[in-house]
Amino acid sequence: MxxxxxxxxxxxxxxxxxxxxxxxxxxxxxxxxxxxxxxxxxxxxxxxxxxxxxxxxxxxxxxxxxxxxxxxxxxxxxxxxxxxxxxxxxxxIGMIFQDPMTSLNPTAKIGEQISEGLLRHNKISKKKAIEHSIKMLEIVGISQPEKRINQYPHEFSGGMRQRVMIAIALACKxxxxxxxxxxxxxxxxxxxxxxxxxxxxxxxxxxxxxxxxxxxxxxxxxxxxxxxxxxxxxxxxxxxxxxxxxxxxxxxxxxxxxxxxxxxxxxxxxxxxxxxxxxxxxxxxxxxxxxxxxxxxxxxxxxxxxxxxxxxxxxxxxxxxxxxxxxxxxx
Structure with a gap:
């Protein structure tokens, strides 16, 4: 291999x-x-x-x-x-860290945190980045992604925060x-x-x-x-x-x-x-x-x-x- x-x-x-x-x-x-x-x-x-x-x-x-x-x-x-x-x-290289509560920014919305890497590494608009972020939340199994994208980490459970971390890590493939x-x-x-x-x-x-x-x-x-x-x-x-x-x-x-x-x-x-x-x-x-x-x-x-x-x-x-x-x- x-x-x-x-x-x-x-x-x-x-x-x-x-x-x-x-x-x-x-x-x-x-x-x-x-x-x-x-x-x-x-x-x-x-x-x-x-x-x-x-x-x-x-x-x-x-x-x-x-x-x-x-x-x-x-x-x-x-x-x-x-x-x-x-x-x-x-x-x-993407990385999922040990504790999603301390790895996620408590003052930034979930959509902003997922789209940050997309905007940095891809020449796309902010609107396209948010659309892709919503798709990533769907992929990792979070319901109502259009609503969740505008929420903060403290509004998510531990398992959901870990799914968000996976979404961030895999956003740029x-x-x-x-x-x-x-x-x-x-x-x-x-x-x-x-x-x-x-x-x-x-x-x-x-x-x-x-x-x-x-x-x-x-x-x-x-x-x-x-x-x-x-x-x-x-x-x-x-x-x-x-x-x-x-x-x-x-x-x-x-x-x-x-x-x-x-x-x-x-x-x-x-x-x-x-x-x-x-x-x-x-x-x-x-x-x-x-x-x-x-x-x-x-x-x-x-x-x-x-x-x-x-x-x-x-x-x-x-x-x-x-x-x-x-x-x-x-x-």
Whole structure:
């Protein structure tokens, strides 16, 4: 398949009063045209920082891309100036942010917020932009769009505000849609509606999607491939079927065990991963998951593991995959 986005060896740091926080460390992955992939991991693992790096929305001068490339349709976005990125945001890349209430402008009408991107990127009149905005509200399933277009965000429910965010992100028909926790704080019924809507729109428009989430149920519903992140690094990648049926990295196994299942017995308790992620002011020299891993070996704390192929498209960064490792070894 033809690749739309390719990230190679991305390093992102934040300068703080305490020192340099190495939030993203050597991340590499790609997205094919028309494909939906998921980036999963617990809070603070670098998912959102990676997404905002693609959009070049990191706070400046605190955050800095120290190394690596972000290539969209063969063009490296890292070297783009702000004026050039303004033309790319919304037009080639759309983004659905975590909280629509804080992402939408409370003082501007919904129609103005949807049409803003249309007016910026297309040579059309304000009347045409509003007409297209009404059409976008219809597409995302909001009733009475002619009326709703003149209302403010506080007049919408949480699910409706999220639909408006999707309408804004897709208004200019971008090639890539980044959805950062799009179902956070929504009830399960609205979550299902939003996911169904995104999947339907992807199939209709052939838009590529990067879904950032910690909800593995959402991943199974939406995506074909999964990228698992921990402490600013990728620890495992593979197809949804490979990751769910045969997880290779101990961290991925821990994530899957912490998800409730329909076949669980009433007396069974959900598993949890003991400990906390490492301090990224001083990242560990070896495997970042070493202090929390039940199958850790001495080498894990001293040297960083390389990626080993464990399936057709399945790769995992763990010393347990080394031919000389014994699965039962613990320390």
């Amino acid at each position: 033809e690749r739309l986005l390719e990230i190679e060896n991305l390093h992102v740091s934040f300068q703080t009063f305490e020192g340099e926080v190495k939030a993203v460390r050597g991340v590499s992955f790609h997205v094919n045209k028309g494909e939906a992939i998921a980036i999963v991991g617990e809070s603070g693992c670098g998912k959102s920082v990676t997404a905002k790096s693609i959009m070049r929305l990191l706070p400046s001068p605190q955050a800095k891309i120290k190394q690596g490339s972000i290539t969209l349709n063969g063009v490296n976005l890292v070297n783009k100036k702000e004026k050039e990125m303004t033309r790319i945001r919304g037009f080639e 971008p090639n890539l849609l980044i959805a950062d926790e799009p179902t956070t704080a929504l009830d399960v019924t609205i979550q299902a509606q939003i996911l169904h809507l995104m999947k339907e729109l992807q199939l209709k428009t052939n838009t590529s999607i990067i879904l950032i989430t910690h909800d593995l149920g959402v991943v199974a519903e939406m995506c074909s491939r999964v990228v698992v992140m921990y402490a600013g690094e990728i620890v495992e990648t593979g197809s949804v079927s490979e990751i769910f049926a045969n997880p290779s990295h101990p961290y991925t196994k821990g994530l899957l065990k912490s998800v409730p299942r329909l076949d669980m017995l009433k007396q069974e308790k959900l598993s949890s991963i003991k400990g906390t992620p490492p301090d990224l002011l001083e990242p560990p020299t070896g495997c970042s998951f070493f202090p929390r891993c039940e199958k850790a070996m001495k080498i894990c704390g001293e040297y960083k593991p390389g990626f080993e192929k464990t399936g057709d498209s399945h790769h995992s960064a763990c010393w347990l995959h080394h031919p000389m490792a014994k699965e039962e070894s613990t320390c």
